[in-house]
Amino acid sequence: MNLDAAKKLITRYIEGHADFIIKAEIAERYYQVQNDIVFRKPKKKPGSDATEVENPLRNADNRIPHSFYELLVDQKAAYMFTTPPLFDVKDDETNQVIANVLGDGWAKRAKLLCVNASNARVAWIHYWVDKETGFQYGVVPSAQIIPVWSTKLDQQLLAVLRVYKDIDPEDGEMYDVYEYWTDTECQAFRKRAADEIVTGLMDYPCFTDFYEAGETDSANTMVHDLGAVPFIPFFNNSIPSSDLDRVKDLIDAYDKTYSGFMNDLEDIQEIIFVLTNYGGASEDGELNKFLKDLKYYKTICTDSVGSGDTSGVSTLTIDIPVEARDKMLEITRKAIFDMGQGIDPQQQGLDATSGEAMKFLYALLELKAGLMETEFRLGFNELVRAICHANNRDCGTIIQTWTRTSIRNDAELVAMCAQSEEIVSKKTILKHHPFVENAEDEEKQLQKEQKERDAQLDAYDDTHQHEPAGGEGGEGNV
Template identity: 50%
Template structure:
């Protein structure tokens, strides 16, 4: 990729990406409970009678995102390509970090509308989650909407202490890298030689181009839903309303403890003298020297408690409805039956199902990339997804007991709430049966011997 072409592409795609970064940063702030309520600026003349300025953010967005992530990926998807040894090899390549990567993907997709996995060859197949703010996809104009190229942009500090903006341009064949100093214009963009490439003649050289053999752009999108929308947008206004109402309520409670005195006919010289007399003698003299009558009254703040409580309840309910989550209020659970719990999870399941449809295509592309790299024949990838939710174990165990003789023993064991691995449980049952048979066999032998004697 030549320098001038890259400059044109950067001019075309960077402006729109800056708006995307701004939206993602807002969602990430709310995920970390750094809501807008903490950044509102009040003028000194806005509320002259108020002193309290508590700003209490509510982390509803973080709770809803973590709910979805745990619900979908506490038990991450399992893959089957039709060959046991191939499945084991794929599992080894995915590694122990696979569960954590799934969770990070879900969080990134919830905050940005899309999560990204980048894979590369570094003495073996490597993959990891990339910050969504770093990725600028370039899609084809066809109906398939395929990824034809991709920018990865980030900042880097060199050995001289200068900060550069780095642009990696990835295609289905190679990666070209360019950079410019922070603050410089695009005309100062230069090639960035960051790859060590082995060469027979020079025994190694440094260049800005890295060639790969994946045959596709090594970036995989995992969209949050069909509209590629984040989870904050539908509920941000509700969260801001809740923060303002709750913080305002706390401020009123704090301000109500401060009494505002209204004085008339006070013969003292200063307000500090008035406060001193009030504190020391519990009385003050109000009549002035000319005989005019004086008076003392106070101003207090009335708090509409019931209206505030109703407002907070309505807003909280709307947040979980619009955010398609589960309100963890204990009164929503109780001793709920399995049917009631399924209904409680209905909105979360709807949101998770929309994300799963998008994630399935991303995981299939990842598994096929692993298979192509490893030389594994892979036509179909079967995915098994498991949800993690609260369940009524007593009810499930009772159903399992009543199903004996109606369905297979393995199906009962797989569905039993106490069983995590059906294969191991079947082995334990077989071992216990063998031990029981041995005991019964020994007992029968002793009985026969006694009868013969």
């Protein structure tokens, strides 16, 4: 792809990607508990000169964000990926290769995929083969990826345009970098952050080592033999949509109501005195005298102008509709967890509930997790096949074992595993046993212990075979 074609392609896809970035950033902001309430402008009232002035009776300006969205996303991530999925390709050696490639950071990266997909509708893994360390993979921020999909029903991924910012160590300037990946190569372009694409885009010779080694025809192009576009999508659900879409308006309403309640408590926490025909009451000195007389003498003097006069002192208090706001907050909170398909940690009435009945708490969360699991299974299968391809290993059917982290009755699970013997395979029982974290390791340990027991039995048999028939004395029975 020449430079002119790159300018047209990048311009075309960047424009359509702006809306995706905005929505992803809003969801990421709510996940960091930076809700819209934090950026709300203070309320003002119109002034007589058509300007806006602050209301002296309404000085409180509480903006309290609530972390409902963060809780909902973390619940799903912990429920699904505290114990990450295990993969079985029916070959122990290949299984070990896959486990080694995934590495110690597999659980953390799986959780990050879940969080990114929940916020941005889709998460991405990028993989490559390093000459020294072999197969490598990493989670790419969703906002950096612009996919190019096939128009066919299978929606095959044809290419990926990755966009990110980078600082050139030589001139210290910020650049926008564009990497265009296909199933055979990657081309790199860049421009200064302040320049336009049409006038500022240039080739980015970041693959100089490959060019000097004769592995590519240009310093801005890298040829690879991965056999596919080395990016894997992980969609949040089948639509796809963000988890924030369902609950944003409810969270905003809760923040607004709660913050307004706090403002009322601060602004109207003291009695307001209404003085009628109290001479000079507008001066600070007279107001101080009024308060001192009221405190010391418990009385004050007012000027009367005759019958029907309303001179005197009255108090103004404002009743805050506490019950209505409490009900509003209660209803909104319940709606947040219902619409967000989560578990309210303040849910009451569960003290005497059995472990099995507690599972019903996870009904909505399981529904949401199941929709994500359906999409993630496709991505994980693709990742496992890419690992096998890079290591020259055959990969047929892939069995994925998912474990939910929730309240459970371990005694009941152990009993079910015991009752399943001779009905299902021993390996399947080990995979679902609550005490087993890795079925392959547990199977090897059982085999080792069985060999040790067999060796002890053989030693015992050998000892008794060499003993005299008559016992210790060596004499037989007459």
